[in-house]
Amino acid sequence: MEGETQKMNLFQSLTNAMDIILDSDPTAGKDRVFNTPLSEQGIVGFGIGMAAAGATAIAEIQFADYIYPAFDQLVNEASTFRYRSGDLFNCGSLTVRAPCGAVGHGALYHSQSVVIPRGPIQAKGLFLSSVRDRNPTVFLEPKILYRQAVEEVPVSDYEIPLSEAEILEQGSDVTLVGWGTQVHVLREVCKMAKEELGVSCELIDLQTIIPWDEETIIKSVLKTGRLLIAHEAPLTAGFAAEISSTIQENCFLSLEAPIQRVCGWDTPFPHIFEPFYLPDKWRCFEALKKIISY
Amino acid sequence: MLRAGLRSLTSTSPLNKPDLNTARTYEQLKAGVSIKMRMGCILKIIVASPSKKGLLVRARGLASEVNEAEFELSDCPIHKLDSGPAKKAVLTRDDGLHFYRQMQVIRRMENAASTMYKSKVIRGFCHLYSGQEACAIGMQAAIHKDDSIITAYRCHAWTYIRGIPVADILSELAAPCMLMYEVNDVKYDLSEKLKGEGRKNGCSKGKGGSMHMYGHEYYGGNGIVGAQVPLGGGIALAHKYRDNGQICVTLYGDGAANQGQVFETYNMAKLWDLPVIFVCENNGYGMGTSVERAAATTEYHTRGDYIPGIKVDGMDILTVREATRFAADFTRSGKGPILMELTTYRYYGHSMSDPGTSYRSRDEVQSIRKTRDPIMSLREKLLDSGLADTDDIKRIEKEAKEEVDAAVKVAQAGPEPALDDLFLDVYADDNMEGHKIRGCDNWIRQATN
Numbered sequence: 001m002e003g004e005t006q007k008m009n010l011f012q013s014l015t016n017a018m019d020i021i022l023d024s025d026p027t028a029g030k031d032r033v034f035n036t037p038l039s040e041q042g043i044v045g046f047g048i049g050m051a052a053a054g055a056t057a058i059a060e061i062q063f064a065d066y067i068y069p070a071f072d073q074l075v076n077e078a079s080t081f082r083y084r085s086g087d088l089f090n091c092g093s094l095t096v097r098a099p100c101g102a103v104g105h106g107a108l109y110h111s112q113s114v115v116i117p118r119g120p121i122q123a124k125g126l127f128l129s130s131v132r133d134r135n136p137t138v139f140l141e142p143k144i145l146y147r148q149a150v151e152e153v154p155v156s157d158y159e160i161p162l163s164e165a166e167i168l169e170q171g172s173d174v175t176l177v178g179w180g181t182q183v184h185v186l187r188e189v190c191k192m193a194k195e196e197l198g199v200s201c202e203l204i205d206l207q208t209i210i211p212w213d214e215e216t217i218i219k220s221v222l223k224t225g226r227l228l229i230a231h232e233a234p235l236t237a238g239f240a241a242e243i244s245s246t247i248q249e250n251c252f253l254s255l256e257a258p259i260q261r262v263c264g265w266d267t268p269f270p271h272i273f274e275p276f277y278l279p280d281k282w283r284c285f286e287a288l289k290k291i292i293s294y
Numbered sequence: 295m296l297r298a299g300l301r302s303l304t305s306t307s308p309l310n311k312p313d314l315n316t317a318r319t320y321e322q323l324k325a326g327v328s329i330k331m332r333m334g335c336i337l338k339i340i341v342a343s344p345s346k347k348g349l350l351v352r353a354r355g356l357a358s359e360v361n362e363a364e365f366e367l368s369d370c371p372i373h374k375l376d377s378g379p380a381k382k383a384v385l386t387r388d389d390g391l392h393f394y395r396q397m398q399v400i401r402r403m404e405n406a407a408s409t410m411y412k413s414k415v416i417r418g419f420c421h422l423y424s425g426q427e428a429c430a431i432g433m434q435a436a437i438h439k440d441d442s443i444i445t446a447y448r449c450h451a452w453t454y455i456r457g458i459p460v461a462d463i464l465s466e467l468a469a470p471c472m473l474m475y476e477v478n479d480v481k482y483d484l485s486e487k488l489k490g491e492g493r494k495n496g497c498s499k500g501k502g503g504s505m506h507m508y509g510h511e512y513y514g515g516n517g518i519v520g521a522q523v524p525l526g527g528g529i530a531l532a533h534k535y536r537d538n539g540q541i542c543v544t545l546y547g548d549g550a551a552n553q554g555q556v557f558e559t560y561n562m563a564k565l566w567d568l569p570v571i572f573v574c575e576n577n578g579y580g581m582g583t584s585v586e587r588a589a590a591t592t593e594y595h596t597r598g599d600y601i602p603g604i605k606v607d608g609m610d611i612l613t614v615r616e617a618t619r620f621a622a623d624f625t626r627s628g629k630g631p632i633l634m635e636l637t638t639y640r641y642y643g644h645s646m647s648d649p650g651t652s653y654r655s656r657d658e659v660q661s662i663r664k665t666r667d668p669i670m671s672l673r674e675k676l677l678d679s680g681l682a683d684t685d686d687i688k689r690i691e692k693e694a695k696e697e698v699d700a701a702v703k704v705a706q707a708g709p710e711p712a713l714d715d716l717f718l719d720v721y722a723d724d725n726m727e728g729h730k731i732r733g734c735d736n737w738i739r740q741a742t743n
């Protein structure tokens with residue numbers, strides 16, 4: 001990305017992206033950004049209705065943890081609108097924002113388009129793509145990065161394509177896949193692998209969870225023969241299971257070791273044990289050792 | 295109980311004589327005067343021994359002779375009811391002192407939590423109840439011990455009045471000082487990371503934290519706004535099904551009152567005439583959004599539509615108690631649900647990360663503290679009626695302080711929870727041997743799949 005940049009953290013870059021969206025419509029006014037009552041189901045339902053009637057709607061759910069009351073609206077209404085109306089109606093101009101991930105409380109789920117940025121630059125580009133995408137999108141924003149992650153973010157309008165994973169580091173021995181905050185954990189694991197074990201890792205940020213970039217991961221695993229996926233959400237039915245299954249189908253003969261998933265445990269998110277629950281670099285590193293010594 | 299002497303004083307309704315409202319002496323009282331109070335007026339005072347009644351008000355030092363006083367209550371607007379709660383109530387000395395003690399403990403417990411939070415002994419979510427004390431204490435005083443209560447995350451006070459010691463509550467909030475583990479030759483020092491995450495002797499074993507505490511017929515502490523309301527309906531349904539005479543007090547905030555599931559619950563509760571009191575604790579704000587910005591009508595007691603409702607001054611403990619008595623009788627007698635709005639106020643911000651000053655003025659908070667504070671108002675009632683004297687008040691405040699101070703010490707020194715606990719309590723009969731949590735081997739901290 002070229003042009004002028006500015007120091008922004010993740011929430012500033014998102015605000016900047018929303019300013020760009022609002023500025024692009026000359027009817028912009030203060031009344032277009034407002035507080036709602038505490039009614040998640042209503043917030044998303046209204047968003048779907050607005051979008052179906054032709055408006056661009058950005059609905060914000062305070063935290064992803066609170067999105068569940070709206071789950072029926074997302075799963076049964078938003079994601080099927082186009083299909084069940086034979087494309088007569090859709091709510092593609094709806095984007096639902098929700099800060100997510102561990103920092104006291106965590107949650108991850110899947111529905112239609114689900115996007116998670118790892119930092120401010122990605123946040124802005126992916127968000128602009130999400131709003132303009134012709135499908136409804138759930139945009140999850142890692143809470144912990146809101147203030148922590150600061151980058152030089154281009155001030156201009158730019159998009160980062162949805163459903164494209166990004167290879168952050170090229171490597172030959174093991175493929176590491178993560179998204180959001182977990183990318184930063186895996187980056188450290190890459191470093192540890194190189195320094196302590198002389199192992200070369202290929203690090204991939206999935207960026208869009210649904211629909212996800214199968215090709216990039218498959219190509220990488222065909223090269224490395226080993227895959228480690230890490231996410232904060234619980235192991236069972238977590239998205240790593242889906243990736244794992246797809247890779248097993250497509251790369252069966254190239255796999256040198258069983259795919260490793262390093263995830264949250266199948267317990268409720270434990271207030272007191274958060275550091276043990278999270279797939280931190282130590283747990284990922286242990287799993288990595290297991291893969292390479294298989 | 296001797297109801298001699300002063301009883302006749304009240305028969306002429308001294309409250310209607312404004313010029314006499316400032317009487318402070320027994321002589322004045324005898325002349326048919328009552329004492330003007332900021333909230334609620336004394337109607338009559340009953341003394342144990344008529345022979346000593348001359349000392350009653352003039353000498354507060356002997357106030358322990360006053361056993362009962364009757365007070366006028368705040369007005370309660372009603373909805374879909376022919377009549378509302380009683381307009382007067384008798385407060386006994388024992389009850390009065392007990393309430394005062396509970397209020398003092400809760401206020402001091404929350405202040406302690408705030409202090410511990412600032413010194414990073416507590417962290418994470420922490421929502422304080424200061425300002426709303428009369429709601430919890432007044433309600434508990436008018437229901438049975440086996441009646442159920444379910445509330446949201448602002449639950450420390452409710453936990454306390456349900457019999458959980460302050461030490462257990464603060465322990466649930468407080469941090470271990472040091473946590474060190476060694477796994478596969480790697481040392482972990484979690485003292486920083488785990489700061490403020492509860493202790494083993496906390497009332498939820500440190501696993502719940504601020505928002506999740508429980509007790510006898512007390513279904514907690516719930517973190518999702520409004521989600522506890524259908525649960526309260528279900529608890530009431532169980533009571534009705536078992537025909538056990540119990541009712542369920544189902545609490546939620548003014549912000550939660552806008553959640554769809556609240557209205558679904560109203561409907562089912564009325565449809566099946568469940569023994570439930572819906573209580574909207576209206577403290578004026580849902581986080582930083584004032585009620586006016588969030589609700590099409592802020593008359594929360596009417597929002598059950600077909601469910602009868604009463605709007606109650608939640609800053610006056612006696613009014614809360616009498617209104618609750620009325621509501622409990624109503625629903626226990628089989629007439630179905632009833633809705634109570636308690637108008638109240640929170641002094642602290644929404645949670646510890648909210649200074650509470652960006653969406654309301656400091657003046658607003660100060661003026662409520664000065665004119666409507668529930669503790670001050672009870673203290674005045676007790677003193678002015680002679681139910682208590684300043685020595686009583688001082689003694690109670692001292693005891694409350696000692697109780698909370700001791701609890702803070704316990705909370706800060708309690709044992710750390712064991713790492714094993716991470717995997718327990720997920721399924722019934724969990725234990726360490728052959729624990730069933732898939733994907734967990736806590737010793738190598740590694741997925742076992």
Ligand SMILES: Cc1ncc(C[n+]2csc(CCOP(=O)(O)OP(=O)(O)O)c2C)c(N)n1
Pocket residue numbers: 038040062066069448517518519520546547548549550551577579580581644
């Ligand atoms: C479903 C859901 N949405 C949002 C939140 C975040 N949240 C927690 S408390 C709160 C405000 C609730 O206000 P109110 O019901 O008035 O209760 P009060 O805090 O005043 O006691 C919000 C928005 C949540 N916990 N659950």
Ligand SMILES: [Mg+2]
Pocket residue numbers: 547548549575576577578579580581
């Ligand atoms: Mg409120």
